[in-house]
Amino acid sequence: MLKVHEIFASIQGESSFAGWPCGFLRLSGCNLACSWCDTRYAGDSFADMAVADAVAALMALGLPLVEITGGEPLLAPETPHLVAALADAGLTVLVETNGSLDIRGLDARAVAVMDVKCPGSGMEGRNDYANLDRLRPRDEVKFVLTDRADYDFAREIAARVWTGRMVHFSPVPGLLDPARLAAWMLADTVRARLSLQLHKYIWSPDARGV
Template sequence: MPQPSLKVNEIFYSIQGEGPHTGMPAVFLRLAGCSMGCVFCDTRYAFSDGQLMPLTDIVQAMEKYPCRNAVITGGEPTEQDFAPLAALLKQRGWCLHMESNGAHDADVSNIDFLVISPKKYVSRQMLQKAHTIKIVVGQETDLQDLQNYFQYANERTAVCLQPQSNLQENIDLCVKLIKQNPFLRLSLQTHKMANIK
């Protein structure tokens, strides 16, 4: 019987550069594949490029680093059955973060911290499971639609605005919106600003 596998784009060790855990060292597991295909995506190379890896090989590749924080990202990780890997990593003492567009309702019971970044469409169930809702904001963003996510802000769930491509005009727009709605938070891609690889 073949061992369960996932299509992996890359595994690397770095610093979390955005969201509420900015500055946290983590092993990033980037799974391949995303059917959303957003034109502004900064990881378009992960839409298709990747290799099939057995779960044990993935764990072995991740455990060569001196860290037990993991960020499962993509592509879009929920387009593959990541749950068995998440269960295996939890058994081995990992703290698991996931970044997803939230389009597919998925089993995130072993995920310690879930970030949902809505794009063209999003599952209401995934929004309700999120610890952070991170919305990419640019000059073309429908600000009326943006307000639909404000209702999810509470003591458990933060709603962050992330300026598209770190452009100053988008930063200015986010700051204006946050000052008008002080329950919102700003998320900058500090890894790009600091040129962290």
């Protein structure tokens, strides 16, 4: 059974799919504790749900784009089955994962949006760097940045995945000014995308279920 915290429709706020209406399924539980985490509320609040019921609930939203997120979705042994079932139904499936767990079990039709944890998260030592070599052509990589040290770290690691793959640099609200990050990226001609969590600009940064 899946431990589902919430299912909702919103505007995709991150990745190369930002701006598109999207159905979200948020699973409960995470194996990391990032300093800037904005979904701690999903840590231990959930309802058990069978994969078939989760697929039906997402299909009922009527949206061709869906995301499985958390928490950390790869902690659930049922996640690969859920992803495959959604892909079988003709949906575009994003899986947002924290980069600490092997992504090879994901259906090849899914798009992994994989974090690489920077030092400012406090979780940099939990990165599974072998995942950088497991990325499929459509997968995307995201770095969440708190300061210049995180930026320099991200630039170094991102150089390993810049061959045509989408890379996102996302500043933590209240810790790193997006204009400052933009200036660094322009000065260094960085081949990455500035990601500003669109949903936090549409709604309150503290809003849930959006």
